[in-house]
Amino acid sequence: MAAAEGRLSDGAEGMTESEREGRKTKDPVDAAPPPFRAAVEALRGARLRPEIEVDQVKPPQRLAPYAYALEAAVVDGDDDLADGRLVLLHDPAGHDAWHGTFRLVTLVRAELEPEMAADPLLPEVCWSWLTGALEGRGLSYGEPSGTVTRAGSHYFGGLGDRPPASQIEIRASWTPREGLGGVPDTASHLAAWCDLLSQIAGLPPAGAGDASVVSLPQRRGPQKS
Template sequence: MAAAQERLSDDAGGTDNGEGVPGGNPADAGPPAFRAAVDAVRTARLRPGVEIEPVRPPRRLAPHAYAWEAAVVDGDEDLADGRLVLLHDPAGHDGWRGTFRLVTLVRAELEPEMAADPLLPEVCWSWLTGALEGRGLTYGEPSGTVTRAGSHYFGGLARRPATSQIEIRASWTPEEGDRGVPDTAAHLTAWCDLLGQVAGLPPSPSADASVVTLPQRRGPQTS
C-alpha cells in the first residue's frame, strides 16, 4: 500500500466505476458489503470543530472506493486537515489480508521547536494506533510514514518566520464484522480523534487521557 499512500494526495479524480462522487448515493453502487460500509459512516458522532465532506477517491487503488476530506477548524483557521479513503476488493488482497483497507493522509503546521523533537515521528505514529485502540478497534497490517518538513522564506518574504509541517500517511486493514462489514463509523471517529491530536486539541472524552498532544499552531502570518 505504499504506492497507494504516495498517490493519495495527488490523484483526486473519480474511480473508474464512478463511485464516491460527492452528492451521489453510495447505496446505489458497489457490492452489498461496500454499500453497507459506506452507509454506516452516517452514524459516526464527530467531535465539535471537525468539518467533513465526501470527495472523489483516487483511481485504480481498488475495484471500489469512497473518500472523505476533513479539517479541524478554529474560526477561519484550519488547524489540521486530511483525507480518509475506504477501499474494497471483494476478491481480497494479499497485502491487506482482508477485503477492506483504509488509507489516510493527515497534516498540520507545527512550531519549529516542536518539529525539532527527535521523538516526534514515533509520537505521531502512536497517535494513529492509539486513536484506533482508544475506540476499541481491531485492525491489521498497519503501515505508513511520518514526515516533517520545514520552510524558510527569503527575499520579499524574508520577514516571515520559518514554518514546519508534520504529515502522516498510513493504511490499515479494519476487522470485518457481521456480514463481512467493518465498523466504518468507529474508524472514522478514531480518525477524527487523530486529526484533533495533530491539531493540538485536548483528547475527546472517550480517548485515552494519557496521550500527548501538540500545542496549537500559530495563527496565519503576514508577509
C-alpha cells in the same frame, strides 16, 4: 463547500431535465456490493466533534474496484489547525497485501510549533498517536503501514518577512477487522481517525459521553496546498 459543476456526459442530449438531474446525482455507491454500501452508510452516519468539518470528495479510481473518500479539517475560527483525507477501499475478491477485503488509507497533516518540530522523537510519537487512536476505540486491525514526514520551510525575497514554518505529515493504511456480514465498523474507524486529527491539531481530548457532536453534512474540506 460549493458543488462542482461538470459537463453532461455523452448521450445526455435529448434527455428531459429530470432525467439529466437524475443522471448527474446518481450515487455510484448504489451499484456497489452490499458490504461496501453498508460500510459507506456507517461513515455517512457517523457523529463527530463540532470542531471537525467533513466533506465527501472524489475517491481515487485505480486502487480498488470500490472506493469512498472524505476530507476533514480541524477548524478554529478562520484557521485550519490540521487537515487530512480518509479513503475506504474495497475489493470483494480480497487483496493479498491487505489480508482482507477492505483497506483504510489516510493522509493527515498539520503545522507544528517550533519546540515540537525540534523533538527527535516526533515521528515515533505521531505514529503512536495513530495506533493509540485505533486502540483507544477498541478497534481490531491488521497490516498497518505508513510514513511520518517532518518538513521545514524558510522564506526568502518577497516572502522573507514570514517566520520559518514546520509541518508534519502522516501517511498510513491499515486493514479494519470485518464484522457481521463482512462489514468493518467504519464509523468507529472514522471516529479514531478524527481523534488523531484532533490530537495533531492540539485539541484537548473530548470528554466521555460528550454530546456536543454533529452529523456529517456537506461542509468545506481542508485547505489546499
